[in-house]
Amino acid sequence: MAGAHAASTDPNALSWYEATARQRVVALADPGSVQEFLPPTERRMSPHLPLFDLPRAFDDGIVVGRAKLDGKTVLVAAQEGRFMGGAFGEIHGAKLVGLLRAALTLKPAAVLILFDTGGVRLQEANAGETAIAETMRAIVDVRAAGIPVIGLIGGRAGCYGGGGLIAGTCSRLAVSEGGRISVSGPEVIETNKGAEEFDSRDRALVWRTMGGKHRRLIGGADVFCADTVSAFRQAALDLIGRAPAFDLATLEAEQARLESRIERFGDCRDATDIWARLGVNDPEAVPAMATRAFDETVSRVREADHDAR
Amino acid sequence: MESLTFRHTTKKPLPGSVPNAITGVVASGNLEILLERVLPPDACEVAIETPIAGYGPVWEAVVADFVARAQPGGLRISINDGGARPDTVSLRLLQGARLMEA
Amino acid sequence: MTLAEILAGLFPQGHSVTVRDGLVTGGGPFADKKLHVVGVDGDTPLGVDGALVLSRAVLDAVRAGDKTPILVVVDSDSQRMSRRDELLGLNECLAHLAKALLLADRSGHPTIGLIYGHSAAGAFIATALATRILAALPGANPSVMDLPSVAKVTKLPLDKLQEMAKSTPVFAPGIDNMVATGAVHVVLDPAKPLDGQIRDLITNLQPGDHRDRLGEERGGRPVARGISAAVITQAGRG
Numbered sequence: 001m002a003g004a005h006a007a008s009t010d011p012n013a014l015s016w017y018e019a020t021a022r023q024r025v026v027a028l029a030d031p032g033s034v035q036e037f038l039p040p041t042e043r044r045m046s047p048h049l050p051l052f053d054l055p056r057a058f059d060d061g062i063v064v065g066r067a068k069l070d071g072k073t074v075l076v077a078a079q080e081g082r083f084m085g086g087a088f089g090e091i092h093g094a095k096l097v098g099l100l101r102a103a104l105t106l107k108p109a110a111v112l113i114l115f116d117t118g119g120v121r122l123q124e125a126n127a128g129e130t131a132i133a134e135t136m137r138a139i140v141d142v143r144a145a146g147i148p149v150i151g152l153i154g155g156r157a158g159c160y161g162g163g164g165l166i167a168g169t170c171s172r173l174a175v176s177e178g179g180r181i182s183v184s185g186p187e188v189i190e191t192n193k194g195a196e197e198f199d200s201r202d203r204a205l206v207w208r209t210m211g212g213k214h215r216r217l218i219g220g221a222d223v224f225c226a227d228t229v230s231a232f233r234q235a236a237l238d239l240i241g242r243a244p245a246f247d248l249a250t251l252e253a254e255q256a257r258l259e260s261r262i263e264r265f266g267d268c269r270d271a272t273d274i275w276a277r278l279g280v281n282d283p284e285a286v287p288a289m290a291t292r293a294f295d296e297t298v299s300r301v302r303e304a305d306h307d308a309r
Numbered sequence: 310m311e312s313l314t315f316r317h318t319t320k321k322p323l324p325g326s327v328p329n330a331i332t333g334v335v336a337s338g339n340l341e342i343l344l345e346r347v348l349p350p351d352a353c354e355v356a357i358e359t360p361i362a363g364y365g366p367v368w369e370a371v372v373a374d375f376v377a378r379a380q381p382g383g384l385r386i387s388i389n390d391g392g393a394r395p396d397t398v399s400l401r402l403l404q405g406a407r408l409m410e411a
Numbered sequence: 412m413t414l415a416e417i418l419a420g421l422f423p424q425g426h427s428v429t430v431r432d433g434l435v436t437g438g439g440p441f442a443d444k445k446l447h448v449v450g451v452d453g454d455t456p457l458g459v460d461g462a463l464v465l466s467r468a469v470l471d472a473v474r475a476g477d478k479t480p481i482l483v484v485v486d487s488d489s490q491r492m493s494r495r496d497e498l499l500g501l502n503e504c505l506a507h508l509a510k511a512l513l514l515a516d517r518s519g520h521p522t523i524g525l526i527y528g529h530s531a532a533g534a535f536i537a538t539a540l541a542t543r544i545l546a547a548l549p550g551a552n553p554s555v556m557d558l559p560s561v562a563k564v565t566k567l568p569l570d571k572l573q574e575m576a577k578s579t580p581v582f583a584p585g586i587d588n589m590v591a592t593g594a595v596h597v598v599l600d601p602a603k604p605l606d607g608q609i610r611d612l613i614t615n616l617q618p619g620d621h622r623d624r625l626g627e628e629r630g631g632r633p634v635a636r637g638i639s640a641a642v643i644t645q646a647g648r649g
Contacts, residue, residue, distance in 0.1 A: 020334055022331070037641075037642045037645040037646055038638070038641055038642060038645065040329075040331045040341075040343050041329050041343065041345060043387075044634075044638060044641075047633060047634060048579065048581050048582070050310055051575060051579060052565060052567065053310055053360055054310075054360060055310070055335050055358060055359070055360050055389050055390060055391050056335070056358070056389055057334075057335045057341060057389055058331065058341065058343055058387070058389065064642060066646065075646070080334055082334045082335075082336040082339070083334055083335045083336060090581060090632055090633075090634055090635050090638075091634060091635070091638050093635065094623065094634070094635035094636070094638035094639045094642075095638060095639070095642055097623070097635075097639045098638060098639030098640065098641065098642025098643050098646075099642055099646065101639060101642075101643055102642060102643045102646035102647065105643075105647070106646055106647070120532075120555055122555070122556060122561050122564050122565060122582065123565060123581075123582050124581050124582055125555035125556060125561075125581075125582045126555065126580065126581055126582060126583075126588050126589055126591075126592040126594065126631065126632075127581045127592055127626070127631075127632045127635060128555070129532075129535065129536065129540070129555050129594070130540070130589075130592050130593060130594040130622055130626065130632065130635075131635065132536055132540075133536055133540035133541065133594065133622070134620055134622055134623065136506070136509055136510075136513070136536070136541065137513055137541075137620050138620070140510060140513040140514070140517070144517060159502075161532065161533070162532075162533070162536055164501075164502030164505075164506075164533075165502055165505050165506045165509065165533060165536055165537065166506075167502060167506070168502045168503045168504075168505065168506025168507065168510075169506045169509065169510060181502055182497045182501070182502060183490050183496075183497065183501045183502050183505060183532075183533045184490060184492040184493075184496075184497060184501070184533075188492060189492045189493065189494065189497070192492045193492055193493065197492075197493060197494055198493075198494050209494060209497055209498050210497055214498075215500075218500060220500045220502075220503055246510075246514070247514070248470070248473055248474065248514065248518070251466075251470055251507070251510060251511055251514055252470060252474075254503075254507050254510075255463065255466055255467060255470055255507065255511075258459075258463055258500070258503060258504055258507060259463055259467075261499060261500065262459055262460060262463065262499055265498075265499060266460075266495075266499065268498065269494075269495075270498075271498060274498070309503075
């Protein structure tokens, strides 16, 4: 693939947050194993962005393809958060939908989705929104066929809007400190409800409310990763092996899990209040914790690990 | 959007056998460059799409300088520009050529 | 059409549908069987609490195992935008509701969306867009974002956007554009009995997801179907 020749791809040295989508895919997979579908040379570019006088990308901001992970065939999609905020446009979304539908016949060991998205691309909003709905339906079909769909979240655009809903549809999620998972972004809440409701410039508040550590502690994600490609690779391999089934029992368990969360924490104003109730000894120390110390903290939190997704 | 195309004749083909490569990302102040070894060994074409109109002469100079330095014979180079400065463009072009030489 | 008018049209023999805090649950006798109704009324934003009320109703229906059709009626705001909702994992709760509806579909319950008012963003995706077939009533107004907000974000003048919206359904709000992209399958005729129209939709339900094909045929999403098909073709090689 074109991107196989894209700069440094040492997975131990490469920051997930800093890497491009193509670098992430190449460094995540077994060396030389990536085969991209609709690569940049095909120039499948947005037919809509020129109307807005906006530049296009050769891949519409998403890399989709096949790769090997520890010798096993996986399908992989990676959003480029720096192009239009990784947002879902018509082609961008259709590439992900096509990949998931292909999984039904190819039966890979897993489908990996490397999220990096602000949600729907406004210039193609209706197409993006519909593609998100199609993606969620396709994920459910893939999961019901026994194929794990694993989300990896640690990019600079986070995982917002419809991206957050797609993430919630996956079998398992790995998230890093820099990965944020949410529906309404900080700026969206502030614009609509005022700075008293959410001060988007308070970055510590953003990380506490939407960041990887909070999501991991409350069971919104299944693994917390250091910000390297090799950590995400290890997480993906781990999670493929323990994906929950998609059936009534799983969703009943998720219903109970989420109801219990709201009952226990529904009156909390801040994430630190929730962490204290979860039994974290020193909630104020969580944001600064290194990965190993944080993992130890997580291991004492009953709510963090479950099969209810 | 403004489209620009520059065609050059080179003294030699770009070494290496990589068929294509891509570098950079379309973002504010950045650009993506797709390089494909599809032209005769003494030809190079650079096609640019940019949202910032009126910089044709600057692009022409940057491309001419790159062609003189890298001698990228055989390459069709396609650029999606997000408003990159000329020095960023030069850097990315040389990066791209190196990827093709691997 | 109001929800009361819709329910009267659907259930001439009466029903048990209630609306509490804008959340619709219940059902009634329908075409020799039953019809479950869940949804959002009164332009209500959908938050964590509401999503779980609706998902519980859907899962209860699935557990009963009777393959009763489920109608998702929608006149909502967007997702509830608050610090509390995001703190409690709104993405999980909305995804859970969508998954419950998709599970119901997989379990043999015909799922039909009916949008009769507004809806937007996460609330739209978790409800109406998670059904097998989505119908609309004239006057429905789904949107991702209204044009003044689009103008703000894209830094384009509003009058230019309004002009573009006429020829480019891909970004503009409104029911016609969601029909053109294939998200809304059909617009119902309010002059005809509603129960018959919904019954016909259930009878003629097709397997699979045809929204990209509809979007291509109607011109609102000209390339999506071809792109997803091309990915499948290339994935099938070697």
